[in-house]
Amino acid sequence: MNIDDSKNIMNDDSIPSINCKSFDAFIVDYIDDNLTDEERMVFIRHLTECAPCKKYLDDYQNSIALSQMALSDDEEKAQKEIPEQLVNAILAARKSVT
Amino acid sequence: MDLSRKIDIIDLPEDQLIEKLKNGDPASFEHIVRKYGSYILTITKRYLGSEADAHDAVQDTYIQAFRAINNFEGRSSLKSWLHRIAVNASLMKLRTHKRRPIDLIDDTPSLFDSNGKRIETDAEITLSIEELAIDNSQRELVKQKINTLPETAKNLLLLRDIEGYSTAEVSELLDISISSVKTGLHRARQALKKKLETQQC
Numbered sequence: 001m002n003i004d005d006s007k008n009i010m011n012d013d014s015i016p017s018i019n020c021k022s023f024d025a026f027i028v029d030y031i032d033d034n035l036t037d038e039e040r041m042v043f044i045r046h047l048t049e050c051a052p053c054k055k056y057l058d059d060y061q062n063s064i065a066l067s068q069m070a071l072s073d074d075e076e077k078a079q080k081e082i083p084e085q086l087v088n089a090i091l092a093a094r095k096s097v098t
Numbered sequence: 099m100d101l102s103r104k105i106d107i108i109d110l111p112e113d114q115l116i117e118k119l120k121n122g123d124p125a126s127f128e129h130i131v132r133k134y135g136s137y138i139l140t141i142t143k144r145y146l147g148s149e150a151d152a153h154d155a156v157q158d159t160y161i162q163a164f165r166a167i168n169n170f171e172g173r174s175s176l177k178s179w180l181h182r183i184a185v186n187a188s189l190m191k192l193r194t195h196k197r198r199p200i201d202l203i204d205d206t207p208s209l210f211d212s213n214g215k216r217i218e219t220d221a222e223i224t225l226s227i228e229e230l231a232i233d234n235s236q237r238e239l240v241k242q243k244i245n246t247l248p249e250t251a252k253n254l255l256l257l258r259d260i261e262g263y264s265t266a267e268v269s270e271l272l273d274i275s276i277s278s279v280k281t282g283l284h285r286a287r288q289a290l291k292k293k294l295e296t297q298q299c
Contacts, residue, residue: 019210019213019214019215020209020210020214020215020216021210021214021215021216022214024209024210024216024284027284028280028283028284029280032265050216052216052218053216056209056216059222059223059291059295060287060288060291062223062227063223063287063290063291063294064259064287065227066223066225066227066230066240066294067240067244067255067259067260067290068259068260069227069230069231069237069240070230070236070237070238070239070240070241070244071144071237071241071244071260073234073237074140074144080136081132081136082131082132082135082136082139082156083153086135086139086153086156086157087128087131087132087135089153089157090131090135090156090157090160090161091124091127091128091131093157093160093161094124094127094160094161094164097161097164097165098122
């Protein structure tokens with residue numbers, strides 16, 4: 001959403017105003033892009049009017065991104081070979097179920 | 099397995115490898131154990147923490163895959179299919195440990211005043227994506243924070259934010275309602291955010 005859109009939303013009295021607690025209940029669906037057009041307008045209106053919620057949402061999304069980055073090298077590390085002992089255990093278990 | 103046979107299997111396109119697996123070919127089974135085993139171990143370790151439990155879950159994954167291969171329709175890659183079985187096997191292992199099945203965070207301190215207005219704090223996340231990208235110790239720090247979350251909260255974060263499962267899929271995997279997934283995920287993210295904020299570097 002660009003600045004002009006945000007200004008339009010702020011000046012549009014037909015868009016209901018919500019408090020921070022109600023805003024909070026929308027966050028998961030906002031991130032999943034699961035809000036209806038109307039809910040999204042209400043959400044954005046609050047976001048443009050409330051600096052603490054804007055900061056909260058920025059940190060919330062940053063926290064998700066940090067967790068994704070922290071675990072992103074797992075697969076790279078998985079290029080190492082599987083322990084031979086575990087391979088043998090799996091092959092033996094397979095034989096026992098055939 | 100003799101070397102020439104091993105090379106033959108490595109070179110097989112996935113659909114032919116799957117056919118061999120469906121025919122019960124032991125060499126093909128060993129090939130997928132060696133090819134994806136380390137990756138699967140990484141997944142099971144995320145959920146289970148303990149090395150021994152993670153190994154058991156890898157073994158369970160392959161045995162379940164062996165039993166179910168004839169039902170595999172190839173709509174996803176073999177690796178994605180094994181990944182999903184590994185997540186299930188890990189969650190099953192957590193259940194058999196008789197840990198609390200649902201321990202959603204329900205004691206989050208209120209973030210709002212009596213009028214529903216957000217209470218402002220000075221807390222800040224000082225870690226950055228750029229730092230994490232180059233600093234392994236910072237990545238380990240965030241992993242440790244994730245690991246200190248209550249079990250279900252951690253699983254919700256892993257399933258939704260890391261593995262990319264949908265809310266409906268997570269609901270099915272954890273056997274909890276869609277609204278519990280959403281509420282639990284929100285609280286888990288809030289809890290992680292708070293843990294990351296308190297780590298002022």
